[in-house]
Amino acid sequence: MDLRLIDKTVELLLEATHAVVLTGAGISTESGVPDFRSPGGIWERYDPTIFFIDRFMADPENVWRCMFDMHKSNEFTLWDALPNTGHRALAYLEKIGVLKAVITQNVDNLHQKAGSRNVIEFHGNMLFARCLKCGKKEGYEHVLEELEKGRTPRCTCSGIMKPDAVFFGEAIPQEALRQSFNEAEDCDLMLVIGTSAQVEPAASLPLIAKGMSTLLRGIGGIALPKSNCHVVEINWEPTPLTNDVSDFLIQGRAGEVLFHIEQKIRENQKR
Numbered sequence: 001m002d003l004r005l006i007d008k009t010v011e012l013l014l015e016a017t018h019a020v021v022l023t024g025a026g027i028s029t030e031s032g033v034p035d036f037r038s039p040g041g042i043w044e045r046y047d048p049t050i051f052f053i054d055r056f057m058a059d060p061e062n063v064w065r066c067m068f069d070m071h072k073s074n075e076f077t078l079w080d081a082l083p084n085t086g087h088r089a090l091a092y093l094e095k096i097g098v099l100k101a102v103i104t105q106n107v108d109n110l111h112q113k114a115g116s117r118n119v120i121e122f123h124g125n126m127l128f129a130r131c132l133k134c135g136k137k138e139g140y141e142h143v144l145e146e147l148e149k150g151r152t153p154r155c156t157c158s159g160i161m162k163p164d165a166v167f168f169g170e171a172i173p174q175e176a177l178r179q180s181f182n183e184a185e186d187c188d189l190m191l192v193i194g195t196s197a198q199v200e201p202a203a204s205l206p207l208i209a210k211g212m213s214t215l216l217r218g219i220g221g222i223a224l225p226k227s228n229c230h231v232v233e234i235n236w237e238p239t240p241l242t243n244d245v246s247d248f249l250i251q252g253r254a255g256e257v258l259f260h261i262e263q264k265i266r267e268n269q270k271r
């Protein structure tokens, strides 16, 4: 980990008027949430097609049963996972007004558990379930109770409950899209943490932040120029953003890097 880059990032955070972060699986691996994309992961033991919307609609009972089995096997700790130093650092930065928004591709609810308030979720949240009939939202505790009794989770209206995460084949929630594109347009600093941001819509955000792509702002199809914005990457390995889009990469574990950043900012706040 390059401490000079930590200092530089602290400087940028304190100077920024609108700093936002984009997070991905890499921030949650230190909380025991498996990165579905990495080899040797959970999907070599469980069938990933249970999270395809067609499969859920065809047989919701079976999908819930698979999820419950994973939960019981202690391999899939999503419901029990706890935030780590990285999530807590971001919650602190928001609390003191340095950070304006967290845009996440994760469905683990760990930013909220850590205390972040303005969290934009691209892929929903696995700790909630929603009724397919009336839209009522429930916490996973209710669902778990039903599953423990061997029942498929149902709403009081008798509708089937579905995990409130975006399944493969489902559309990204429009409101989350709109909000995140606005944040990318408005920010003067974006930290990209634990993600190579190669999958849309996340892939567009660093480009919009940098003014390399414009989706919303503009008149008659002509983009308005965006003032200088910094993009800083905190990733374990270089990504396609490194060199081409991001100003620099802090190579390391998200939790560790963010912990250092938090400590430096706390020292600064005392002055």
Ligand SMILES: [Zn+2]
Pocket (backbone or CB within 6 Å): 131, 132, 133, 134, 135, 136, 155, 156, 157, 158, 159
């Ligand atoms: Zn209902």
